[in-house]
Amino acid sequence: MGGRRKARIAIIGAGVSGICLAVKLKLSGNDDFVVFDRGGTVGGVWRENVYPGVSCDVPSRIYSFSFAPNPDWDAYFARGDEIRxxxxxxxxxxxxxxxxxxxxxxxxxxxxxxxxRVLTARGVxxxxxxxxxxxxLLVQPALPELEGRNAYRGVAMHSAQWESGVDVRGKRVAIIGTGATGTQMTCALAEExxxxxxxxxxxxxxFPKPARRYxxxxxxxxxxxxxxxxxxxxxxxxxxxxxxxAAAVSAGWQRRLIGGICRLSLRQVRSKELRRLLTPVDDPMCKRLVAASGFYRAVQQQNVTVVxxxxxxxxxxxxxxxxxRExxxxxxxxxxxxxxxxxxxSVNVVGRAGRTIEDVWSDGPRAYRTVALPGFPNFFMMVGPNSPFSSESVMRIAETQSDYVLRWIELFESGAVAEMSPTQEAADRFNELLRSAMPGTVFSSGCASWYHDSRGSLMVWPWTVRSHHRMLSRIQLSHFDIRQREEAGRSGPGSESGACP
Known part of the structure; x- marks a missing residue:
């Protein structure tokens, strides 16, 4: 085995998960790391999304790191600027x-x-x-394939590219899309x-989100x-x-409760025709549950038309x-x-033997236990495929995954290992378990959503949040191809070694 030395760590992304890992590294005594980000400030999704009404759909009390509690949240569900x-x-x-x-x-x-070897756009x-x-997770804006989109002569933009100088007061505004962003913008802009x-x-x-303030x-x-x-x-x-x-992964009273609240809230819409238009055909929570304050009140205003x-x-x-009609x-x-x-x-990540992310994900995004990929040594993902982002605060997901990564870094720094990547067998076994568990979830009840990849496979977590934490609470060495420091130095790129017993 090799001697002790600090690991050099490159983090791509200065959003929630990148900041979380950076702090965890600091607290562990490691200062030899950098956090790259294409943006000019930190914040990730909260930096990019500044549209009117942007807020979190997870309670603010659990949308903070355990090591940095925030006593100053203004509301039960925090605004985007508060989170930034x-x-x-x-x-x-x-x-x-x-x-x-x-x-x-x-x-x-x-x-x-x-x-x-990390290369930036500046050539460094x-x-x-x-x-x-x-x-x-939500970083690449999706624009609809609509004929004539570039012919429009007015102001047009994706919600994640909101232009701060745009004044909508007294204007005729079209919002295309009724997900979380569309509903939040409707609530914010209806009066203006x-x-x-x-x-x-x-x-x-x-789902009616409480608008209460602390x-x-x-x-x-x-x-x-x-x-x-x-x-x-x-x-x-x-x-x-x-x-x-719990409602997401089991058909118990929780799912009935959430569904009942959603249906009862819809009864606020007095017009039968509008209510029919706003009634989904799928079950509540099959798609990402939209949480908004005052949406049904907003769409009933005389100056609002749902098309x-x-x-x-x-x-x-x-x-x-x-x-x-135009x-x-x-x-x-x-x-x-x-x-x-x-x-x-968006990054060309090339692992052992020239394998790229596009190669290994030709059939859709897959991972070992949400964090690692076979053939990509010393590489980990934060909030990767099948992370419990549908049912947990991303802050706490990031903490769970950061702690897991730190365990591997500690082994590296102790000299116990030099390179580690999950075996293909271990990754395949995990993904087979995922597939077999999906039919019991609400996500498999018959809708199409962004929870699916381009081939229609679900990317969500089909079990409880606690099970994700338990799964990543320890390292299973037998699931990994391991190389010792001397062995890694001899073998060079592209060679293989056996799994650690």
Missing amino acids: SYLDRVVERYGIGPHLRLGEEVVEARFVAGEW ESRWDFLIAATG TEHLYLFQRTAQWV SVTTKGLHRLVPGFSRLADRFWRVAFQGTIS GEEIERITERGILTRDG REVDVMVFATGFRADTFMR
Whole structure:
């Protein structure tokens, strides 16, 4: 075995998961890491999404790191700017700033001779022992293939590319898409626009999200009494996991409760015709459950029209639907989501023997236990394929996966291992278990959603959140191809070794 030395770690992405791992590394005593990000600031999805009404659909009390509780959340469900400020404070508190390489986009990462060679768009190459893809899940905007999209002469943009200078007050606005973003924007813009057209391809179930704010007294208690804060966080975690998370994976009372609340909330719509238009054909939670405050109230305003007719094409002045009607608008927003199955594929990641991510994911994104790939030594993913992002706070997913990665880094630094990657057999066995468990989940009840990859396979977690934590609470060496330091130095790139017993 080789002697002890600190690992050199490259993290791609300065969003929630990248910041989480960076702090965990700092707390473990490792300062030899950098965090690359193509953006000019940290925040990831919360940096990119600044559209009106943007907020989190997970309770704010559990949308924070366990090592950095936030007593100052303004509301039960935090606004986007609140979350960005929180992440900025975490970066400052733990001294992550000097490790950030903002505005440096990684275009290629190649495993050569036992190390990762990372190349940025500026042509700068650096070398690292570990490569961590913390590139996020909802990062590549999806634009609809609509005829005439480039012919429109007004202001048009994807919701993740909101132009801060756009003033919608007194304007005619079209929102295309009724997912979480479309519903949040509808609630925020209904009062400001001359007329708001919401173009709906398929109806979504909307869970009524409480709009309550925390009082000054409650914030003071969270700040001054740590026990109270811990108790509140525990309450929200148990409540969330015991209802939303449980309803996703088992057909018990929780699923009936969530479905009943959604159906009861829809009864707020007085017009039978509009209610029929807004009633989904699939079961609640089959798609990502949309949580919004005041959506059904907003769509019943006189200046709001929900359009259920299919879009024929985009015109110079607006949108033409299949019924032959053209609606002229001043601003057009594509709230059409993201290509969720891309993960880190914007980077050309090349593993052992020249294997690329595109090669191993030709049949769709797959991973070993949500974090690793066969043939890609010392490479880990944060919030990768089949992570429990449908039923857990991404903050806590990131913590679970960060702790797992740190266990491997500790083994590396102790000299016990030099290279590690899961065996193909272990990865295949895990993914077979995933496939066999999917039919019992609500996600398999017959809808199409961004939970599916381009081939229609589900990318979600089919078990409880606790099982994900238990699974990653320890390393199973027998599932990995392991190389010792001397062996890795002799073998060079492209050679193989046996699995550790």
